[in-house]
Amino acid sequence: MNIVFAGTAPFAVPSLKALLAAGHRVVAVYTQPDRPAGRGRKLAASAVKQAALEAGIEVRQPPRLRTPEAASQLAALAPDLLVVVAYGLILPPAILAVPRLGALNVHGSLLPRWRGAAPIERALLAGDAETGVCIMQMDAGLDTGPVFLARREPIRPDDTAGSLRERLAALGAQALCEVVADLERGTAVARPQPAEGACYAAKIDKREAQLDWAQPAAVLERAVRAFNPAPLAWTLWRGQRLRVGGACVLAGRGAPGQVLAAGAPGVEVACGEGSLLLTALQAEGGRMLSAREFLAGRRIEPGELLELPPPG
Known part of the structure; x- marks a missing residue:
């Protein structure tokens, strides 16, 4: 043929x-x-x-x-x-x-x-x-x-x-x-x-990839995997886009978007239900790094808030 x-x-x-x-x-x-x-x-x-x-x-x-x-x-x-x-x-x-x-x-x-x-x-x-x-x-x-x-x-x-x-x-x-x-x-x-x-x-809209910390951690962990390798899940940290390449679900509690801990294993962020440990991160203009590498040159303080997406 x-x-x-x-x-x-x-x-x-x-x-x-x-x-x-x-x-x-x-x-x-x-x-x-x-x-x-x-x-x-x-x-x-x-x-x-x-x-x-x-x-x-x-x-x-x-x-x-x-x-x-x-x-x-x-x-x-x-x-x-x-x-x-x-x-x-x-x-x-x-x-x-x-x-x-x-x-x-x-x-x-x-x-x-x-x-x-x-x-x-x-x-x-x-x-x-x-x-x-x-x-x-x-x-x-x-x-x-x-x-x-x-x-x-x-x-x-x-x-x-x-x-x-x-x-x-x-x-x-x-x-x-x-x-x-x-x-x-x-x-x-x-x-x-x-x-x-x-x-x-439906076709993926890049705006969908912004993590909504009011959602359960299990939902956000699936989003991190679904948007990898593109467009990559992201959140706003100190006014800049922070992309997330890996995450796992934990049982932490706090206000949605609140950083609960930050160390070599990852950055733990409170969600609407449970918490999400961010294990791979990419700053604007940088490359994807393990949490350990990312935090070697930066400090993310417990108690900081990662921004929620605007309503609607």
Whole structure:
């Protein structure tokens, strides 16, 4: 089959590499245009573009796909199948109609739970015990298409969005190759998603990452993991943003946001219920440090208050 691959984020790279390793013919790769990145804000290629160029595959970077030209340019590749993984652009019906076998999507949740842009972060924030990946036939809805294959994955107590995303990317790549092989044999069967259990994984807003000390410590510990490695949970300390890269739940008591203790193990902060020990911290303009390293050059005094987010 002629396969066109569409992806941008690092999550998509294992799927592209798995298709190539299995001997499938990827005739072109679509990825988002280069974006400014890093402190110098220089244009940088996506992870998928880098992988495609290394493999000698043609790369296309249209800024949008809602034009007649986009559909005709895709049709010129004579694709049998379009594979979409963490692409970041909406595919209109005219694009989905081009490939003979339609479009497959690798989605990082057990559909219909957590349809949308941030399924991994939302699963962590909600305290889900497990998640997984689904290989789905794309339709005009938002992650509503029938599912060919689902693979389950437990969420570990220490999982961050980064560690969980890495495992799901590998799991999704394996499942994708299984479905593509079934499509080639003509044995693939997609089943409609169940009507019950659907929920939406909205895109992460950086403002969500501000820790609300009025919340229970268990909720905030999940937020620290869900927002790691990006955008990173944060709070305000002495008027400056203090990012949090690691935390654990304790049973301390005090006014929400009050520092209860500060030492080598971490900075303990009172929450609406229990307390949170901050074990990795990053000051503005600095790098992430262990609490011991962070406090070697700074003093955080017991009794200090970390700011609460504004009401509403």
